[in-house]
Amino acid sequence: MRYLLALCLVICSSFASSAQTMDSSQGSLTLTRMASGFKTPWALGFLPDGAFLVTERRGRLYLVDEDGTKTRLSGVPRVLADGQGGLLDVLVPRDFEQSQEIFLTFAKAQPRGSGTAVARARLDRQSSTLRDVKTIFEIALGSSGGRHFGSRLAEGPEGALYVTVGDRGDRPSAQNLGLYNGSILKINRDGTPAAGNPFLNDTEALPEIWSSGHRNPQGMSFDAKGRLWAVEHGARGGDEVNLIRKGRNYGWPVIAYGRHYSGGSIGEGTTKPGLEQPEHFWDPSIAPSGLMAYSGNMFENWQGDIFVGSLKFDYISRLSGANLTELEALKSSETKRVRDIRQAPDGSIWFISEDRGAIYRMSR
Template identity: 60%
Template sequence: MVMSHLSKLRPLRLGAFLLAGLLSLASPSAALESSTGALKVVAIASGLSEPWSIAFLPGGSILVTERGGRLLRISDGQVHTINGVPKVAAVGQGGLLDVMVPRDFAQSREVFLSHAVQQSTGQGTALGVGRLSQDGTRLEGFRRIFEMAPGSRGGRHFGSRVVEGPDGHIFLTIGERGDRPAAQDLGTHNGTIIRLNRDGSVPADNPFVGQAGARPEIWSFGHRNPQGAALDLQGRLWVNEHGARGGDEVNLIRKGANYGWPVISYGRHYSGAKIGEGTAKPGMEQPVHYWDPSIAPSGMMIYSGKLWPEWRDDIFSGSLKFGFLSRLDPDTGFSEERIEGPETGRVRDVREAPDGTIWFLSVTNGTVYRLSPG
């Protein structure tokens, strides 16, 4: 793995303007270095509480989720809390998680939210959809379209990234909830990526439809905790997922495939004990890239090349453990550049905006940042 050791950033001076005691907006810019030269980094909004996901609306507004349960809309220098958000189980790593704006938003005004919900024995990952009101202040008619099968306990490994497929189907990642063997059990949703129609029904061509004892929503299985997901420029689905001690993975997702957890892994248990049967087994997929030591990847973007042509098709992930943006270049064997500085503390999400700028969320700083050419 090839790494770039980048220079330290100048401290970012956050703006003093405070809105409703919550956020400061439009801070002065700083610069950081990358393989393409200087990048300008601007704090768009700070003072957030555990930001988890960001999405873009037509016209330049953005949506941001906070794990505790708030959905925010930032528009024209104003921050609004959106009403009508579902009740969430903000337990451990659970809460209000991903937000996805579909391609037909201008007509449908639909917004999809993944979140943790209380179930009979614990919490589980769910997905719902509502319509954003014309004035952008509330979600109307929010309804739950999927909830994982109950039975999980503990507050970890919810997965929860939402991606609209090229054909309009909806993908949702689900962690194994700390129940390792369940990731190999097609009778549970633990450790899977599911595929749904827009209304939550099951597509007839899902790989396990009609298989006795299998959950028909499942598209792939054997995942530990996929916290990043994105389509590439060919419309293929990729995810990144947490390993244990080492063995974080980037995977190209195929219909019906088994990604091996916890039978194979490039990591070890936190105790140092060996995981499963080794690093490979017939019938189980190999990652296209893995990190050892772990970086705790979260959020994923595959860049279009709009502003930085050199980065076309490159995979960006945030690091929750070390605080940087990871850029993987498939054309050079997934060599890695680490873009880091004071602003990149615990990056939870990274997205490309319609204009080609790169946006990311720092949990450490509670801030939305935008990167543009320096």
């Protein structure tokens, strides 16, 4: 008992020594460094016992125990770490305690270059290994270049998987329902198209597609009402938060709130009949990555709000309201290139600081 008490004191002291504060509309918040020493961390996922998983874009997956001990897991799928590609998102499904399964997205080498892929694996904690690893889905006709893989995962209320796929730098492809580029997909846990998908009976469209007309969605989350939200990179201006609806076309590159990097205009303007409008857009771009719809009890006044990480301006955006508006920029020396943001089981908010190679917990 004395040993366990001493160990707890050491652990708590270690976390406290790394704690900082941040001013917010909720008062002074505590930022606690939960793990560090990562190289280009991309995503995190919580396990039921308090441990969590962290992906590194270069192709490594780590398990971090409650005491901060990091263990590199073996058995990770072979990834192509090229440009923005590599090992990307991780999803721990709701039935993990029974299934021991996790899902990963990654850039997979293909004959024409690479493409976004989804793998399912069983986590063997005793041997620190992923077992029964299987690529359940990969986009067809992968392309060259290391851009716009999308790759966020979300588990729907019904248990299906939603997957974002960027346009891979090929703008017109986002309007071609015969390609996966620039779309959000809905698939079963074996990779097959989910029942009820909008284009199952359309011979000109791919059956996995749920929505289209996206540029590079790198954040996605369901809110407490079961609505799906996604955030995507614009070009020079025009980063968008979108409320994702079945079968809808979100316009890229026909309409956009931004310009090409060259300064030239994009498409036909900002509106067109039949194409969806964003709930919010940024100009100039903030380079968004990671989106979380908050539903916890630690910050009751933030329930229902959307949180988005900024890679460019090093802050966390809090958005709210019927006309979704950025109400607050949560910023500190720890919010350096916020790559991912998640709600923890206790209602605290965790985020990845890519430049610091660290995971932080935001709490009251």
